[in-house]
Amino acid sequence: xxxxxxxxxxxxxxxxxxxxxxxxxxxxxxxxxxxxxxxxxxxxxxxxxxxxxxxxxxxxxxxxxxxxxxxxxxxxxxxxxxxxxxxxxxxxxxxxxxxxxxxxxxxxx
DNA sequence: ACATTGACGCCCA
DNA sequence: GTGGGCGCCAATG
Numbered sequence: 001x002x003x004x005x006x007x008x009x010x011x012x013x014x015x016x017x018x019x020x021x022x023x024x025x026x027x028x029x030x031x032x033x034x035x036x037x038x039x040x041x042x043x044x045x046x047x048x049x050x051x052x053x054x055x056x057x058x059x060x061x062x063x064x065x066x067x068x069x070x071x072x073x074x075x076x077x078x079x080x081x082x083x084x085x086x087x088x089x090x091x092x093x094x095x096x097x098x099x100x101x102x103x104x105x106x107x108x109x
Numbered sequence: 110a111c112a113t114t115g116a117c118g119c120c121c122a
Numbered sequence: 123g124t125g126g127g128c129g130c131c132a133a134t135g
Contacts, residue, residue, distance in 0.1 A: 032118085033117065043118090044117095044130085046115065046131060047117090050133070052116055053116055069117070080116090083116090
């Protein structure tokens with residue numbers, strides 16, 4: 001092993017998730033599963049949810065741009081309402097039920 | 110070490 | 123479109 005080769009895990013997974021979050025354009029959304037896939041962690045959707053949950057309340061990261069595969073907000077009403085408001089503030093149409101059109105707002109890479 | 114718990118996802122009725 | 127059931131996987135108790 002030469003020292004010049006880059007090990008596959010030099011960047012911790014949580015950092016990669018934060019980086020991805022920061023790269024999601026305002027007005028666009030991704031699903032938990034997509035977020036996991038995009039950082040090379042298939043089948044880790046639940047883990048993504050755990051990470052977002054543990055984010056400090058005053059975090060600057062756009063955690064609100066992550067929704068579930070059904071195109072809906074996965075949060076209990078209180079915080080879910082906050083997420084809906086944040087999204088609407090960026091021009092995303094969110095129904096009363098917390099439904100969002102992935103077709104229209106899904107972030108395509 | 111075993112059982113439960115989730116900000117999940119896919120399949121099927 | 124809507125549930126119900128099951129698989130998945132890290133964190134918790």
